[in-house]
Amino acid sequence: MEDYKKRLALAIAETGALFMDSDLVLKDGRPTPYFVNMGKFKTGRLSLELGSILADMIVDSRLVNEVDIILGPSYKGSSIALATTISLWKDHGIDLMFEYDRKEPKSHGEASTSKSMFVTGAFFDGCRIVIVDDVATSMKTKYDILNKIYQEANKLNIRCHVKGLVIALDREQTVPVYDQHNRLVLDAKGTNATHEFVSRTGVPVFSVAGIREIFDFLYSSKIPLLVNGTRRPINREIMENINEYFKLYGTD
Secondary structure (H helix, E strand, O other): OOOHHHHHHHHHHHOOEEEEOOOOOOOOOOOOOEOOOHOOOOOOOHHHHHHHHHHHHHHHHHHHHHHOEEEOOOOOHHHHHHHHHHHHHHHHHHHOOOEEEOOOOOOOOHHHHOOOOOOOOOOOOOOEEEEEEEEEOHHHHHHHHHHHHHHHHHHHHEEEEEEEEEEEEEEEEEEEEEEOOEEOOOOOOOOOOOHHHHHHHOOOOOEEHHHHHHHHHHHHHHHOEEEEEEEEOOHHHHHHHHHHHHHEEEEE
């Protein structure tokens, strides 16, 4: 297991970004035995550590040779993009631009006429972009940011090449299943959201780590995790429940 994966596992355990509790529910309504909230990386040290982890992975995968701009979708992704570019310079001597989007177009100052949906103005003709974000579940926000990038490129009459999407933690979870009345069907296995994203967009997806290898590492190393409000190592019963959950809702 690569060093940056171990550092991610230790960081999300330390911060409580990864925690387990009863009666947890995902945004789509499905139950889940665990939740991930990367907003827990809320100090300078932790932000820099997350950026360093992503930077190491981007360099290790050689993706760094194909990128001019690190872009993070607002809001969490914006701080991740900044921390990643700082770490690329600090740890690897690689100076890249960073960018992030607005929720609404700016209509004053330098953007009075352009009404740009992006903040730093980093885009240029032929630029190569890598998107960074915290987790991957349904991929909806990833489709949204791609649409924004291509709309901005069209408005500026330039070409932007999205070379990859880098995720800190892949939940390795299928998309929800709905019946003919658009009602959520529980205990049903949907399609692989990441594979579907790659197929539809042509943008490759990279992750620092998948959630199952994170759980395996924490379990085998007896690293304490926040479980039902108490910090303790994961036992065999918990791991069996996690594995059963992934048999139902996890990707193959």
